[in-house]
Amino acid sequence: MKFSSLLVHTTAGVAFLAYIAALGQRLMRNGARVNAGRAWWTAGCLALLVHVACAFHFVHHWSHRAAYEATAQQTAAVTGLVSGAGVWVNYAVLAVWFLDVCWWWLVPARHASRSRSAEWLLQGFLAFVWFNATVIFGHGVVRWLGLAASLWLSLLEWRRPHRGLQG
Numbered sequence: 710m711k712f713s714s715l716l717v718h719t720t721a722g723v724a725f726l727a728y729i730a731a732l733g734q735r736l737m738r739n740g741a742r743v744n745a746g747r748a749w750w751t752a753g754c755l756a757l758l759v760h761v762a763c764a765f766h767f768v769h770h771w772s773h774r775a776a777y778e779a780t781a782q783q784t785a786a787v788t789g790l791v792s793g794a795g796v797w798v799n800y801a802v803l804a805v806w807f808l809d810v811c812w813w814w815l816v817p818a819r820h821a822s823r824s825r826s827a828e829w830l831l832q833g834f835l836a837f838v839w840f841n842a843t844v845i846f847g848h849g850v851v852r853w854l855g856l857a858a859s860l861w862l863s864l865l866e867w868r869r870p871h872r873g874l875q876g
Contacts, residue, residue: 713767720760721842722851727753728839729858732832736865747813754810761803787846802838805831836862 710718727749734746769775777793785791809831813820836859843855 713763717760717763717767720756720763724753724756724760725839725843725855725858727756728835729862732862733865736862736869747817750813751810754806757803757806761799783846798838802835806835 731746731749731753734749738746765771765776769779773796777796779793780796780799781791781793784793784795809820840855840859843851844859847855
């Protein structure tokens with residue numbers, strides 16, 4: 710595997726693992742774990758930023774059109790639907806996650822007190838995208854890790870229905 714390809718895949722993996730670690734910390738939280746969750750949340754977002762930059766540089770040569778067409782091909786191969794709209798979803802993930810990280814660092818009290826509905830909307834969107842990226846579009850060990858992580862986070866949430874993802 711070429712270094713550029715390794716870099717693209719590794720940064721995606723780091724982003725996913727940090728995402729899982731952050732949510733795990735938040736779902737199992739106590740006072741000492743809130744900051745750890747924020748650090749993982751931030752690390753995951755930064756890794757995703759690096760992943761997108763690496764993918765655009767090494768794979769798509771800074772062309773949105775190339776990224777759109779590659780996404781359309783991947784979508785067609787998995788679903789039969791020829792659409793590159795997933796690239797826009799990826800942009801939205803990056804923007805939403807980055808804004809959430811900024812909010813958490815700049816106004817942590819407001820971030821912690823946001824509505825349960827807003828938290829579920831954010832986490833539902835991100836979970837949907839990560840599940841699709843790993844389980845639906847992933848292959849081999851990535852698919853199994855994505856499924857295991859999804860089940861683990863679901864179990865944590867199910868065990869603490871009164872606390873949710875706040876924090």
